[in-house]
Amino acid sequence: MTPAAARVWSGPARATALEALSLAAGFVTQLLLMRRLGPGGYGECVLAVAVGLGITTLTDFGFNIAGTRQAVGWADDAAARHRLFWSVTATKACVGLVAVVLLALLPGTAALLPAAAASALGATLFPTWYLTARGRLVVNAAALLGGRLAMLLAVAALVRRPADAGLAAVLNCLPALAALMLVMVLREPELRAVARPLPVRAADIARAARMGLPALWISAVPAVGSAMVQALIGHLGSTATLGQYAAADKVRAGIQGLFTALGQALFPGSVARHADGAGGARLAPTLLGLAGLAALPMVLAPQQIIAVVAGPGYEAAAGAMRVMGLAVVSSAAVTAFGLLGLLARGLDGAYVRALVAGLAAQAAALALLVPAHGATGAAWTLVVADAVALTLIGAVARRR
Incomplete structure (x- = not known):
């Protein structure tokens, strides 16, 4: 492999290795939940987590592709990236809030709302798209691995019986928020560069929504x-x-x-x-x-x-x-x-x-x-x- 090819693959390879560890942590978490919740409780947990994943997909709103692509295109324009960061974050917050409210209006969904809200909040605040665009692949993957390991420990400590299915579902939907806390504690430089909030206008949200849709x-x-x-x-x-x-x-x-x-x-x-x-x-x-x-x-x-x-x-x-x-x-x-x-x-x-x-x-x-x-x-x-x-x-x- 040439030096140029090695540079192309080195970061993604390390990030993928960390993602493999994350998948392993998630698999162990599921084995633990199966044993502690039993079939009925685990079924309740799986349903709530599935709804949470759907909320995450809606809240991400295509920005993991569209936002990443735009941020890469503005690699040399820090001001434009800064505004893009907060426009995307505000748009995701609006979409996530609407999705959770619509879910709440459906009959029989009360038990699903805590996991859905946790999913929407994590998808809104943890900027996978921006870290990826800025080449912080390993930081992104390491933070998510840390979040999943933290939730595995939380499940092991807190989930004991079938009645804990709701708590288990919420913990399954919290890794992104735990990852955000990690990158904040580590003072990730790319996020510090855009940490100062910008006023976001309705036109900014509309423009971001058209980009992500x-x-x-x-x-x-x-x-x-x-x-x-x-x-x-x-x-x-x-x-x-x-x-x-x-x-x-x-x-x-x-x-x-x-x-x-x-x-x-x-x-x-x-x-x-x-x-x-x-x-x-x-x-x-x-x-x-x-x-x-x-x-x-x-x-x-x-x-x-x-x-x-x-x-x-x-x-x-x-x-x-x-x-x-x-x-x-x-x-x-x-x-x-x-x-x-x-x-x-x-x-x-x-x-x-x-x-x-x-x-x-x-x-x-x-x-x-x-x-x-x-x-x-x-x-x-x-x-x-x-x-x-x-x-x-x-x-x-x-x-x-």
């Missing part, structure tokens, strides 16, 4: 798609089919989470490279090679992995696990050519249309494959969705 769909479409896929699998197959699929998907999602984090860490550099006319094609082969290595155990030893992760009763998930090894590579390709290609050049609409087309193809494939092949058929639809999305991404890339 197109990118909101980039995170919203996968979230909605995941819920749709699980609902269809349960409807077309059975709860047992969905359980077998989910057992294999837990491993795939963990590995894919690492490559998503790596892609996000590489995103600012890719934006800058495209702006300079250098492109980002050289990143794709390395990313795909790493994905292939990560997926290899899933393809070669699915039975052993399922036995360790899920235990007895999930043997039928081995076939799905093997297919999901291919899905790890195909999803990494979507990250390489979509996130680091289209999104780095501002082609948000083309990327979202590719994802939507992939979801439509996946829904059709589920109807064909799940009744006949169960969880393994459902796993193949992940590859189908990625293949359709990649075909459209490639078509746009060739035209541009």
Whole structure:
């Protein structure tokens, strides 16, 4: 690897290693909650956390892409970045407040509100987008790791019985706020540079909202798609089919989470490279090679992995696990050519249309494959969705 390539990968690689530790901390937290809350209490906690994640997606409002891209473009204009920081923060605060209020108006949601409010507050105040744009990848990842470890300790100390499900949900939604406290204590220089609040006008919020709205769909479409896929699998197959699929998907999602984090860490550099006319094609082969290595155990030893992760009763998930090894590579390709290609050049609409087309193809494939092949058929639809999305991404890339 050349010195220039080493510089491109060193920061993202370190940040991704920290993200892997964060995923491990989250996994241990879930194991602890399963044992202390029991099935009923854990179900309540999972529902509240899922709603909290939805609130986080809305509150982020696409700024993890659009805000990062704009801040990279204003790398040499400190005043513009300062105003951007507070415009984005104010816009996120407005969106988060509206989302929580709308949730509160729905009947039967009182138990969900504390976790939702914690999620909205954390998404508003912890500026992942800005730290990423300013090259503080390791600081961002280390702070979030510290936040998740702090919540793991809090869960271990405070959550004891099923009645603690509400508290457990809130603690699951607090890592971003704990991470903010860490970076404040450490006096992170990039945040100190924009710490002085600026008056934000309605026009600033409107301008920020117009910037973020197109990118909101980039995170919203996968979230909605995941819920749709699980609902269809349960409807077309059975709860047992969905359980077998989910057992294999837990491993795939963990590995894919690492490559998503790596892609996000590489995103600012890719934006800058495209702006300079250098492109980002050289990143794709390395990313795909790493994905292939990560997926290899899933393809070669699915039975052993399922036995360790899920235990007895999930043997039928081995076939799905093997297919999901291919899905790890195909999803990494979507990250390489979509996130680091289209999104780095501002082609948000083309990327979202590719994802939507992939979801439509996946829904059709589920109807064909799940009744006949169960969880393994459902796993193949992940590859189908990625293949359709990649075909459209490639078509746009060739035209541009």
